[in-house]
Amino acid sequence: MKKILNYIDGTYQDPTSGEWLDNFNPSTGNIYSQIAKSTPKDIEHAYVAAKEAFPSWSTTPIETRSKIMLRIADLIEANLDRLAAAESLDNGKPVSLAKAVDIPRASANFRFFGNAITQFASEAHESVGRNTMNFTLRQPIGVVGCISPWNLPLYLFTWKVAPAIAAGNCVVAKPSEVTPMTAYLLGELLSEAGLPKGVLNIVHGTGPEAGQAIVAHPNIKAISFTGGTTTGEHIARTAAPMFKKLSLELGGKNPNLIFADCNYEKMLSVTVKSSFANQGQICLCGSRIYVEESIAETFKKDFVAKVSELKVGNPSDNDTNLGALVSQAHMEKVENYIEIAKNEGGTVLFGGNKVSVPGHEQGYYLQPTVIEIDDNKCRIQQEEVFGPVVTIVSFKDETEAIQMANDVQYGLSATVWTQDLNRTMRVSKQLEAGIVWVNTWLNRDLRTPFGGVKNSGVGREGGFEALRFFTEPKNVCITYTDLPNNP
Numbered sequence: 001m002k003k004i005l006n007y008i009d010g011t012y013q014d015p016t017s018g019e020w021l022d023n024f025n026p027s028t029g030n031i032y033s034q035i036a037k038s039t040p041k042d043i044e045h046a047y048v049a050a051k052e053a054f055p056s057w058s059t060t061p062i063e064t065r066s067k068i069m070l071r072i073a074d075l076i077e078a079n080l081d082r083l084a085a086a087e088s089l090d091n092g093k094p095v096s097l098a099k100a101v102d103i104p105r106a107s108a109n110f111r112f113f114g115n116a117i118t119q120f121a122s123e124a125h126e127s128v129g130r131n132t133m134n135f136t137l138r139q140p141i142g143v144v145g146c147i148s149p150w151n152l153p154l155y156l157f158t159w160k161v162a163p164a165i166a167a168g169n170c171v172v173a174k175p176s177e178v179t180p181m182t183a184y185l186l187g188e189l190l191s192e193a194g195l196p197k198g199v200l201n202i203v204h205g206t207g208p209e210a211g212q213a214i215v216a217h218p219n220i221k222a223i224s225f226t227g228g229t230t231t232g233e234h235i236a237r238t239a240a241p242m243f244k245k246l247s248l249e250l251g252g253k254n255p256n257l258i259f260a261d262c263n264y265e266k267m268l269s270v271t272v273k274s275s276f277a278n279q280g281q282i283c284l285c286g287s288r289i290y291v292e293e294s295i296a297e298t299f300k301k302d303f304v305a306k307v308s309e310l311k312v313g314n315p316s317d318n319d320t321n322l323g324a325l326v327s328q329a330h331m332e333k334v335e336n337y338i339e340i341a342k343n344e345g346g347t348v349l350f351g352g353n354k355v356s357v358p359g360h361e362q363g364y365y366l367q368p369t370v371i372e373i374d375d376n377k378c379r380i381q382q383e384e385v386f387g388p389v390v391t392i393v394s395f396k397d398e399t400e401a402i403q404m405a406n407d408v409q410y411g412l413s414a415t416v417w418t419q420d421l422n423r424t425m426r427v428s429k430q431l432e433a434g435i436v437w438v439n440t441w442l443n444r445d446l447r448t449p450f451g452g453v454k455n456s457g458v459g460r461e462g463g464f465e466a467l468r469f470f471t472e473p474k475n476v477c478i479t480y481t482d483l484p485n486n487p
């Protein structure tokens, strides 16, 4: 059976424990590969490789770093079909989605930060009248840790490691043990692109063992993490006493506010996507729909009609809209939330059941599920489900819509549908979210700050924000003396 090895110091290696984890294919429920079960010993090996690579990599000219990163981007593109098939097999998502979104974005992440680093600049402050000049160095931190989740495996893994290495750091990175395959395959491409050994080390294993060893390592000075809020809290507790830099991109319970004056047809088709893309397993999915009373009945009917057209099926079929959920445990969690919602008085307008896909009967398939609810305080409105489940609540006016949208512990993203510019401004300013999309969703420009407020995390990724995170500012203050006769 295929083995997923660690990539340390530029070579593939077995875990020192000699132990392996099973890797499941979510579309069939079968075990199809074995994952290195790394321990703190492997993390230490990766750390040492990174530490040794750091003096050379951090002083490698920016143009050279950039060229290598652009080569990695090209190689990901050249391997699009192979990587997309691997991502789909590992995660359960449709191959078509991996081909259109996940793998192109992984390539774009390297290309973007390979270019961005050539434009990154620091500041100078002249203390006028005091013969003093300050300039700020932006120095790489050293060895940093990147930990990524299973929902957008290569997409989010590269979103972290690309800015880290662009800025001159060396990295110990761990992809999710649920979806390690494409990060494993990336190792080959890093070597082929000429990335010096030790610059990016990819270690596999469980969160509590391998992930925890990265976070707890006293000399790994910054951690960039994307995943669940509970894990984020735990990471913050471990890292705080060591004063590590932390970027935490955590869960969301994102509102989708639909006003009666919106472009209805566009709103309808984008809302189907924002509810169910990637089986609803994107932290940015609009899992809480709030619709203005005057159009609520029409919206419910039209939305359910569109959702009922979505095909749940074999991820390899071109016409599949929703593939399998990532794991049996996750599917059970989502099913449990559907039951909770029913017990809380929710009405299932569509879905709610497992789907048996012919030839893949043991796979983890669920119908896209639409639930109408009127209590904004109940669990289905407050907790992150992270699956193909969306709720609908109606509102009477703008004030009530904003109040309900903000009445959760999360604050990642929000979507607003309206053609009124004044309302756009009022609502965007009041929403408690790191990202507001107006008349669009998941419309990404990689230069923009990306992250959340409240329990959705701390820090921002993207653009120069990410390069600032992965560097330490050091101010150098110089005074000079005037010649005696100068004024």
Ligand SMILES: NC(=O)C1=CN([C@@H]2O[C@H](COP(=O)(O)OP(=O)(O)OC[C@H]3O[C@@H](n4cnc5c(N)ncnc54)[C@H](O)[C@@H]3O)[C@@H](O)[C@H]2O)C=CC1
Residues within 6 Å of the ligand: 147, 148, 149, 150, 151, 174, 175, 176, 177, 178, 205, 206, 207, 208, 210, 211, 212, 213, 215, 226, 227, 228, 229, 231, 232, 234, 235, 249, 250, 251, 252, 282, 283, 330, 333, 384, 385, 386
């Ligand atoms: N992007 C997001 O917002 C994501 C949210 N989630 C949410 O989190 C819930 C739980 O999913 P999980 O797979 O358990 O996510 P998780 O947060 O446990 O896993 C994310 C990553 O963190 C690692 N990890 C886990 N424990 C760790 C620790 N103590 N120290 C360091 N690293 C650790 C994992 O190995 C994985 O690489 C999901 O049901 C969903 O609600 C999950 C994945 C992504």
Ligand SMILES: O=C(O)/C=C/C=C(\O)C(=O)O
Residues within 6 Å of the ligand: 149, 151, 152, 156, 159, 226, 227, 249, 281, 282, 283, 284, 444, 450
């Ligand atoms: O950077 C993006 O475009 C999307 C990021 C999505 C997540 O972080 C997530 O789903 O966890």
